[in-house]
Amino acid sequence: MEPTLVEKKDQDLAFKVDVFKGLRSIPKSISSKYFYDDEGSLIFQEITQMKEYYPTRLEMEVFEQRKYDIVRCMASSEVDVVELGAGDGHKTKVLLEQMNEQDIKVNFYPIDISEKALDELLKNVSSGEKLKVHPVVGEYMSGLAKVCEMSKKPKFVLFLGSNIGNFGPGERVSFLNSLQKNLNVGDMILIGFDLKKDVRKLVQAYDDPSGVTAKFNLNLLKRINRELGGHFDPDSFYHHAFYNPLKGAMESCLLSSKEQDVVVDEFGTSFHFEPYEAIHLEHSYKFTLNEIEDMAQKCGFRVNQHFQGTSGGYVNSLWEVRKGVTSLH
Ligand SMILES: C[S@@+](CC[C@H](N)C(=O)[O-])C[C@H]1O[C@@H](n2cnc3c(N)ncnc32)[C@H](O)[C@@H]1O
Structure with missing residues (x-):
């Protein structure tokens, strides 16, 4: 497509x-x-x-071990899954297959600034009976705004790979505020956070x-x-x-x-x-669970659940857009 x-x-x-x-x-x-x-x-x-690049392995472990529980938190039987900075989608595929297994109809909108990344994604993920893939080449926020124009269905946003770590503290808050403003109460976002760990492993x-x-x-x-x-x-x-x-x-x-x-x-x-x-x-x-919870609270989200794998060191945190909240910043 x-x-x-x-x-x-x-x-x-x-x-x-x-x-x-x-x-x-x-x-x-x-x-x-x-x-x-x-x-x-x-x-x-x-x-x-x-x-050496543990973040991908740790996030994949979270998905393989916790996919049932992650997908069970999705409140609708038909949903727009919007992935910001999707890359090649090989981890996302695990969640999409689980959504199919749990009988959820998915319109998947992978957004990436790189068209090449989306070409690679389309080799991993293709449309089927309960899954329709609509790739969007663009920046995170302009891509999301485009998707919101294209469909009004409930949104389940993915922001994986600890991409959030590339923002400085101020940028991170304005990014999350814009995200919150573009979404509706009850929409969800699953964010991958790399946790603070031994410096030797990081280097x-x-x-x-x-x-x-x-x-x-x-x-x-x-x-x-x-x-x-x-x-x-x-x-x-x-x-x-x-x-x-x-x-x-x-x-x-x-x-x-x-x-x-x-x-x-x-x-x-x-x-x-x-x-x-x-x-x-x-x-x-790199983050701590306290920092993550504080960030969610300040930016108008409620932390629904943290998902971790048995190795630890990485968390996929599921947030929901809170009712009656305009973010604090
Ligand atoms: C670190 S990679 C992570 C890819 C994938 N999410 C994963 O977890 O493996 C970052 C991805 O985000 C995309 N990206 C970076 N900045 C972006 C931006 N401002 N808007 C849209 N995509 C962006 C890159 O092209 C790349 O595919």
């Missing part, structure tokens, strides 16, 4: 503007959402298969010995070369990932291994790098 495209031209323009601003800012910084061009989406699939996952995470980060420079006529030499940058215990977040940067000026044709100018200067690329915040 052909995907619905939301604002493709706007996305190309946003990439251009954000790269320019990000390379001019101090410190230099580019949003991790730009990791996911076609190449980046395929490298991310490789990451999810690495033994292995975000800086693996075989260099797949490094390749993923360096691909952003290659994307700038491909789409904006950049002249980055990826071999003169290296990946650095570290845990910041004061923020409670893994962070990743690319560091310039020498002083250099890099021309980007699309901007008709160059960007100067001092030796070991960083481009900040990603935050992956």
Whole structure:
């Protein structure tokens, strides 16, 4: 099925503007959402298969062990399942199959900024008698607004893979507030949160010995070369990932291994790098159950249940839009 495209031209323009601003800012910084061009989406699939990348494995364990209970919480026999940043959908498939098993008719709207990710998803998930798949290429919120225009059925929103950890504290609250405003009382959202854990385990996952995470980060420079006529030499940058215990977040940067000026044709100018200067690329915040409950409460949701697997370390938290609440922020 052909995907619905939301604002493709706007996305190309946003990439251009954000790269320019990000390379001019101090410190230099580019949003991790730009990791996911076609190449980046395929490298991310490789990451999810690495033994060091525990979040995918732990979330899959939650679904395999708790799928019956998760699906039992769905209040309607026909529902719109809207997945924000769906990726290749291989974990979601477990829940969708369970919905089918428990006789729930599903209109599945996977939303992703990457069309390639949705192509991969369609290899894993296809329409059937009780499941209709409607892919949407776009940003989280514009994609959700489009789905809400297309259908008024009760919503069960999925936000998996600890994608929520990529937002800083303020962005996270405004994101959840917008989500709450777009949904109706009784709609539900299942969010995957990576919990705080041993720093050594975190660092292995975000800086693996075989260099797949490094390749993923360096691909952003290659994307700038491909789409904006950049002249980055990826071999003169290296990946650095570290845990910041004061923020409670893994962070990743690319560091310039020498002083250099890099021309980007699309901007008709160059960007100067001092030796070991960083481009900040990603935050992956880690959470505690108390922080999660506090966040839900502040943003107009009621925590219905936390689902964990036997290994622990990761939680899928099920929230419901509360009655008569406008969020507190
Ligand atoms: C870390 S991956 C997780 C994929 C999948 N949810 C999982 O759990 O394996 C993040 C996904 O979100 C998508 N994404 C990132 N930022 C986005 C945004 N602002 N709007 C829509 N999709 C986004 C990426 O293209 C990517 O497929």
